[in-house]
Amino acid sequence: MHNKLICVLLAICVGSLAFAGKPEITNNGMFYIYSFFWQNGDFNADIPDFPDQAEGDQFFYMHADIGIHADFGAGVSTQVTVGGWGTFGVHPITAEGDQGGTPGENVAVREAYIDFANLFDSPLSFRAGKMHVLYPGQVFDGGEDGAMGAKFYGSTDMIDYDLAWYRLIENGGCWCAGMGPVEDDLDLFAAYFTAKFMEGGVRLSPYWFWRTISGTTEIDTLMYETKDDPMWLGGRLDVGPLAGLSLSGEFTMMMGSYEVDTMALDYAGMHYMGKLSYAPPTLPVMLGGGYYAFTGDEYDTLGFTGDENELYESPIWGPYTNDFFNWWPAFGPAHLHKTAYGFNLLAPFDMYATNLTVINGNIGFHQGPFMLRGDFFKYTRSWVPDGISDDMGMEISVLATYTYRKTITVGATAGYWMPGDWQTDFYGADYEDAMLAGWLFTYISF
Numbered sequence: 505m506h507n508k509l510i511c512v513l514l515a516i517c518v519g520s521l522a523f524a525g526k527p528e529i530t531n532n533g534m535f536y537i538y539s540f541f542w543q544n545g546d547f548n549a550d551i552p553d554f555p556d557q558a559e560g561d562q563f564f565y566m567h568a569d570i571g572i573h574a575d576f577g578a579g580v581s582t583q584v585t586v587g588g589w590g591t592f593g594v595h596p597i598t599a600e601g602d603q604g605g606t607p608g609e610n611v612a613v614r615e616a617y618i619d620f621a622n623l624f625d626s627p628l629s630f631r632a633g634k635m636h637v638l639y640p641g642q643v644f645d646g647g648e649d650g651a652m653g654a655k656f657y658g659s660t661d662m663i664d665y666d667l668a669w670y671r672l673i674e675n676g677g678c679w680c681a682g683m684g685p686v687e688d689d690l691d692l693f694a695a696y697f698t699a700k701f702m703e704g705g706v707r708l709s710p711y712w713f714w715r716t717i718s719g720t721t722e723i724d725t726l727m728y729e730t731k732d733d734p735m736w737l738g739g740r741l742d743v744g745p746l747a748g749l750s751l752s753g754e755f756t757m758m759m760g761s762y763e764v765d766t767m768a769l770d771y772a773g774m775h776y777m778g779k780l781s782y783a784p785p786t787l788p789v790m791l792g793g794g795y796y797a798f799t800g801d802e803y804d805t806l807g808f809t810g811d812e813n814e815l816y817e818s819p820i821w822g823p824y825t826n827d828f829f830n831w832w833p834a835f836g837p838a839h840l841h842k843t844a845y846g847f848n849l850l851a852p853f854d855m856y857a858t859n860l861t862v863i864n865g866n867i868g869f870h871q872g873p874f875m876l877r878g879d880f881f882k883y884t885r886s887w888v889p890d891g892i893s894d895d896m897g898m899e900i901s902v903l904a905t906y907t908y909r910k911t912i913t914v915g916a917t918a919g920y921w922m923p924g925d926w927q928t929d930f931y932g933a934d935y936e937d938a939m940l941a942g943w944l945f946t947y948i949s950f
Contacts, residue, residue: 527577533570534587534949538832540565542841542941547923549937565591567648569614579622579629585615589648615650627658637670637820639696640740641754641777642850643713644822644833655694664698672715672820687719692819709740713819714760721764728765735760736819738775748783758816773816774799783870790868790877796826796835798850800859800887814887816858818850829877829903830917831945835862836881836899837919841941859886873907881919885926895924901942911948918942 541562569587576582588611617633632654637645645651655668673690693716698709713736721730738756743749754777761768774797781792801815818824823833834840843857850857861884868877883896901919908914921939928936 528575530573530575531570532573532950535568536945536947537564537566538943538945540841540941540943542838542939544937544939545841545941547927547931547935547937547939550934563591565589571615580618580620582618583615584613586611587614588612614648627660628656629658630654630656639694639711640709642756642775642818642824643694643820644825645820646822662700664700666694666696668694670694686717688717690715690717705744705746707742709742711739712737715819723764731763733760733763734758734771734817748785750781752779753777762813770812772812772814773801774814775816788869788871790870792866794862794864796860796862797886798858798860800885802887822850824850831905831913831915831947832943835864836879836901836921837917837943838899838901838921838939838941839881839883839919842939861886873910875905877903879903888926892929893925896926897924898922913947914945916942916944
């Protein structure tokens, strides 16, 4: 951490020497606090969700940071952001935090990068340092710690582009997106383009991601070299607003392989997304719906079968943002509380996050600073073994927000999940009671 601070200070000093005159300094920051609550998180009202815990509980999640942006002119600037985040109370999945302890509570450097905009008066810009990672839909670092990296990026009237390298985990050092220690460095390479048509009303975004790491694994007391090289190739289409109509679609397929010595398991997962919304220009109402699918993989008692792994996962193991429709990455609020860590909606675990198909319908009302929205979610498993239902159940949720003086937003959401036959088939007849979960929040940025 000290090395990162030194690098930033050196960057500022070099910039000051290279560009005469005092840099223009501006401040920026963010603060939000969420109160998450849940009831009957295991779908069985007769037993506690966790040992020695009640059937329902609540915890607080808070994030606060402040940044300094220094503009030296000629397109050269730096951004340094310090802050802290953490949970307070019992976490709904891991049961951690009851003593008020998460690593992010300590104030630390969350961003620290130098930016060269429009190099030599061209549309090419360059950024290097610690930065947040966010691409539409499914590539998101969580918005807290960021990742070390570098990228070339730029924008013209016809196309936006982003060519990046991120060090997701430095062996023995930094990490992001809930990933733990690794044997070797874990890298993500990205190429994201957006072609703009009809003055930006139509946006087509082809993309490619490659995550790579090498290591060793022990099999029958022998050590073998391993290499994990999943790749993602896909595209996203966004159309709107056309008289209040908005349409989005996305398709992604996984490629690459996981190799152990001379053996290899090929990746073949797929992701589909389609959303449609309509807000009549003359009425304060909105209607919408969506379809999301993340493929699963066949397995038997010994594990995955075949020479292909069709279980889809995200490039960064982070949350599926779903455009932050309820001010948090999620589908339904109750479903959120059932995913790993309560945040990762697309991690590579066969729980409630991947191997998933979601159908959504929504209706809303907006008038000035007030917004009210109701959602219906139908959850199914994309693949299940013979004799087990794929019906995970249905959720009905409500979201309400109010923005005070166009500055600070307060809101509340809650979801009621009625489990389907999959829950009974997988866990037994006693696990069929409904679940309630949601959160209250306050959010401000400047």
